[in-house]
Amino acid sequence: MIETVSCGGVVIHKGKLLVLYKDYKNRYVGWVLPKGTVEIGETHQVTALREVKEESGVDAQIVKYIGSSQYLFQGKEDTINKTVHWYLMKSNSFYTKPQREEYFLDAGYYKFYEAYHLLKFSDEKYILRKAYNAYLELRKVNNWFSKEERNNRR
Template sequence: MTEATSCGGVVIYRGKILLLYKSYKNRYDGWVLPKGTVEKGETHEQTALREVKEETDANARIIKYVGKSEYSFYSFHEQIVKSVHWYLMEAEGYHSKPQKEEFFVDSGYYKFHEAYHLLKFPNEKEILKEAYEEYKKLKSKNQWGIRQRR
């Protein structure tokens, strides 16, 4: 068994959530949130920001930590136990461009109910719900996007 740690973001701009569509050799197809593996010397926040930028080309900033998801899978007959640390992020705009080298073929911003139903993995759906509730709370208190208005 090997343990792995990744970090990612629930990236929101004007109420819409950024998703990626991955298509890998017809063996894997589905919509996901941007995330990736922590590199040596990186903090979780640095990893989340780097992975969002690399996978989507979106400029975003971290608003707050929203939680951790855990799952396991098999790779080459070895069990991998993965922890993913998630951050609520605010994008600077609607720009996104999927990273072709990682087999992402599409990206875009979707309304919550669309994003929720598009996401492939149940654990990402749960993180999306938690992050979106936090977004709505901050927005209702006029604390979302406040730094951009200074």
């Protein structure tokens, strides 16, 4: 068995969540969260931010660590045991540009219930719910917005 580590983000802008649509040669088709493999010398946070930017074109900022998910899948020669570390992130715009080279055909921000039902994998649905609840808690105590953003909202 091969052990791998990836990192990704649940990105929120104005209460909506970023999801990506991937179609890999009609064998892997569905909506997913942005994530990817840790490169040598990278921290998990750097990997998560880089992968969000590469796969979606979104410049995001990490707000907090959400947790990890784990799953198995069959690689070319062996079973892969993948652990994914997830971060709650915020973005300052709805701009997205899906990475065609990695078979992402669409990307967009959706209301929670829409994003939840679009997602293909149950582990990503669980992380999305956990991240969205953290976002709601941060908003409730007025810690989601920066001081400047809070002043502009008055």
